[in-house]
Structure formats: structure tokens, C-alpha cells
Amino acid sequence: MTNTKITIHTDGSCIGNPGKGAWVAVIRRYQDGVEVKKSTVSGGARQTTNNQMEMRAALAGLQKIKRDERATIRVYSDSQLLVKGMNDWVPGWQRKNWRKADGSLVKNRELWEALIAVCDGLSVQWEWVRGHDGDLRNEEVDGLAFVKASQL
Amino acid sequence: MTNTKITIHTDGSCIGNPGKGAWVAVIRRYQDGVEVKKSTVSGGARQTTNNQMEMRAALAGLQKIKRDERATIRVYSDSQLLVKGMNDWVPGWQRKNWRKADGSLVKNRELWEALIAVCDGLSVQWEWVRGHDGDLRNEEVDGLAFVKASQL
């Protein structure tokens, strides 16, 4: 009986905001505590926002997971918007037809709905990590995303 | 009829930041294009910041000007904080009760207010010069300030 865990470290970068942006997700698979696989996905857009890139990073990372994956998947992001959105706010938004307290519409609804959909059937936990605070996995994706955005 | 101009070259230095720091201002008076007087003021503090020293340099330089001086006074600094602060940002800060766009308070408010006060009644123009870029007057005060800070 092996114990499998999956981690996805994500980050987005956006030069200009709005401007040219990139996202990166690094997926790691651990078996009984040892890393047995690591893969990276990335992408970008000419005209986007920092928050869209943060969300796309997580979306793309989760899309790489097989649909019948049973292991727990931990997604790490420094975006409180993303983590609190998925952990705390989504139910309220769905209940109120994607309207915020002030009556205006939640932004990037398509991305939120795609994230909800891609989690279906998986065991996903969302974890916030403070940016630029010494977390090496976060620094890695942060650096990769910035370089990628610069090169667009 | 003589044409009088005054220039003040200022710089601050801070070893450690925060740490021990010094400031220097060199005041020159020109009559019909020829330098007729040059004076230097300086000072320091045991525990301060680079920006406080940049501001104190300008403050001390302007305090040496007689209150009824009619000539135009040009203050040269390599600190964009100081020059843009005085040229562009002060009106907005006063309007918003010394709060920045993000809601937090502007730092070193006492020094900003002292600078505003010392300019009252004088004709002061603030000029930014890029640091370490060959401007001899700037290099002079830069060197003096560093030596002075070292000796504190």
C-alpha cells in the first residue's frame, strides 16, 4: 500500500497589469514521501491581468491531473484572491448569481467556473503561501513566470 | 542691474540603511554668470535612513538662504523621492491628509512639511540629476556625504 501525494505550485506574472503576462505551474508527485515525478506547464498572453494569470496557472496545473486520480492534490499559490476564492467565496457567489456585496459582477467568472469544474471528482486543497518569503517552490515558479512574461 | 542665481547641490548617504547617515549641501551664488560665493553645510545622525538624509540635505541648504532672497534657487538632488515629492506629489498628499493611494500614511511627513515651509516666500525649483552619471557637482556632494557618514 503506497501513499501518494500531489503538489502543484503556481504563479502568474504580468508586466504592465494589464499587459503581457505569463503563468507557470509545477506539478510534483510523491510516493511515500519521495518525489517520483516533476513536470512543468506554462503559458502566456499578450494582454491580460495578474489575477487572470494566477488563475490560469492553477487551472492548467489541475488540467494535467488524470480525471481518476485518487491522491490528494495540494495547490499552492500566493494569490489570496485565488485561494480564498476557491476556499471561501465561491459558494456565496454561486448562491448570489455571481454578484458581489455591492451588486456588481464577480470578474473572470469563466475562469472561476473552469476551476470549479476541473476540481470535480478530485480531492483538491488550496493553500496560500506568502510571496517572496523564502518558500523555494514559490520562488521557483515566480522566477519562471517573470522570465516567461519578459520574453513574450 | 545684476543677475543673481543660486544653486544648491544636495546628497545624503546612509551606511546600513537604516544606519548611520550624513547629508551635505553645497550652496553657490552666481552673479552675472560668475560664481561669487560657495558654502557648504553638513550634518549626520546615528540612526536614520537614506531618504531622511536626502531630505535633510535640501532642508538645511534652503535654511541657509535669507528669507528675503529674491533670486531663483535651484535645488539639485539625485533623489526622485525628494524631487518628484516636491514637484508633483505634495499637493495630492495634502489634499488626502498625507495618505498614499493604498491608504497608508506618507513617511517622514515632518520633513516634507518643513521643506514646504522653508520654501515659502522663496523661488525654489527642484531638479533631478541621475546619480553617478558624471555630474561633477553631484559627485562632489556624494563623496562628501559618504566620507562624513563613514566618520560618524
Next chain:
RNA sequence: UGACACCGGGUCGA
């Protein structure tokens, strides 16, 4: 009002 993130500019240093 608060929080997080994404950028830009300048200076001071180690």
C-alpha cells in the same frame, strides 16, 4: 476600511 498579488521608477548600501 482592509488584505493579497502584479508591475514601474529612484536612491542608499552590503
Next chain:
DNA sequence: TCGACCCGGTGTCA
């Protein structure tokens, strides 16, 4: 290469 002191902005939410 690294960090600290300072400012400007936008993207987003409670």
C-alpha cells in the same frame, strides 16, 4: 548577486 528605504500605478476580493 543581495537587501532596505521611498514613491507611483492596476488587478481583485471581503
